Amino acid sequence: xxxxxxxxxxxxxxxxxxxxxxxxxxxxxxxxxxxxxxxxxxxxxxxxxxxxxxxxxxxxxxxxxxxxx
Numbered sequence: 669x670x671x672x673x674x675x676x677x678x679x680x681x682x683x684x685x686x687x688x689x690x691x692x693x694x695x696x697x698x699x700x701x702x703x704x705x706x707x708x709x710x711x712x713x714x715x716x717x718x719x720x721x722x723x724x725x726x727x728x729x730x731x732x733x734x735x736x737x
Contacts, residue, residue, distance in 0.1 A: 673710050678702035 669686045676683075676698035685696050697703050 671710075672696070673708040674698070674705045675708055676700065676702050677704040677706060682708070 670689055670692070671684045671686050672692060673682065673684045674696050675681070679698065679700050679702055681698050681700060683699055687694070692707075695703065696705050696707070698705055
């Protein structure tokens, strides 16, 4: 289930809530009971195995063999 980060504008607390994607836009009250909250933009880092980028293919280009544009 996705986690969404929020910040309370009233007290400044940051918190996260796990909820289904269909409820992503629903309002969220802070743990202190305030209703004036804003959903924060979360960033996700995705890496491959070993944390390095895959080696480029021998063909190169967007189609793996060139001649696509």
